[in-house]
Amino acid sequence: MQSIRQTRPDPLAFLADREEVSLDVPSADAAIGFWSKDYHGLSRHPDVVKAVVEAIATRGLGSGAARAEADGTPAFEELERRLAAFRVVEAVMTFQTGFMTNLGVLTTIAGEADSVIYDQMSHPSVGDGIRLSGAQGITYVHRDLGALESALRHVRRKGAAAGPRRVVVATDAVFGMEGDVAPLFEIAGLAEQFGAVLVVDDAHGFGVLGRGGRGAVDHFGLHGRVDVEVGTLSKAIGALGGFAGGRTYLKQQLVRARPTLSSTALPPAIAVGAIAALAVLDNEPERVERLWSNAGYLRTRLRALGFDTGASETPIVPIRVGDARVTSQLWAGLRTIGVDTQRIINSRVSPRLRLIVTSEHSTEDLDYCVQAMRDVGARIGLI
């Protein structure tokens, strides 16, 4: 490292006293990975790679401007039309990431006079979006309908005294740390009963739940009853970006959100790649069936070995260990024999390993993982 001569006491020196956070980098190409959210391997699909390479060759890399001015706009408009058709919503607006989508959506639909009631396990971008909007944020106990209903009653009672206020209910469809699913049908009923706007973050449901991966709204038969569907292009689509779907007038207002006006648009090649990936998903719905059968196969076997997979029902399979040191032992032991997972040890959830199953895993991959989990788990005394 180049040494830099200090000419004054460093006002940032307090950062050096904080605990260092190391990033776990996937080990080797030869390993079998269970960490990627690229549920169908579409980031490497030949159709996708070809489309992206061609787009970069003709249009270059960066988009050069925010969405409103960028000349890649036609590619994004095409992607938005296709996403709207696939997900069966009137209109879709894309953003640079799923994270930015939540910031854009929440600041557009909520303000200081409003309340947003959200599941305590929602993605961090939901809480950040609420804070940025200035709205009052109220969490409810994870997936607890009674807690949601009493929060709704509470804000409606207060709201009646204070004048009209907008109430928003927000939840993830699939929760990334647990792999469990929100009771969306009942949540939609409560939102309707209390006249609340319903926002569903379907980042882990798109490409996974519903017919052919159409998402949580399709899975629960809730078309027309979810006001804002947030999704990401970074997971099952294998690209980068986020989107919000709903009515045309929602899109028209999202065009004025800060991430759209004041941050550079994604490269048009990303839109072209996402269009190609969506076409693969649309044409090969059997990928989604394979994903679910792979997930069930792995989870059933890990449970039978005595691992605690919590309430997981999706391709996200947590191994709840409860102790950070033991989690790291399991993670490192698996890594040395070619199984890459993710350890979650510095988080708001209890220490755990997280395995994410994809439709690209072969039965041999899954069997190898089960064997490795049995060997390492037994060696460290976990099972």
Ligand SMILES: *Cc1c(COP(=O)(O)O)cnc(C)c1O
């Ligand atoms: C991953 C995720 C996001 C963030 O999406 P990015 O495209 O990675 O920024 C937002 N919400 C939920 C529920 C997620 O799982």
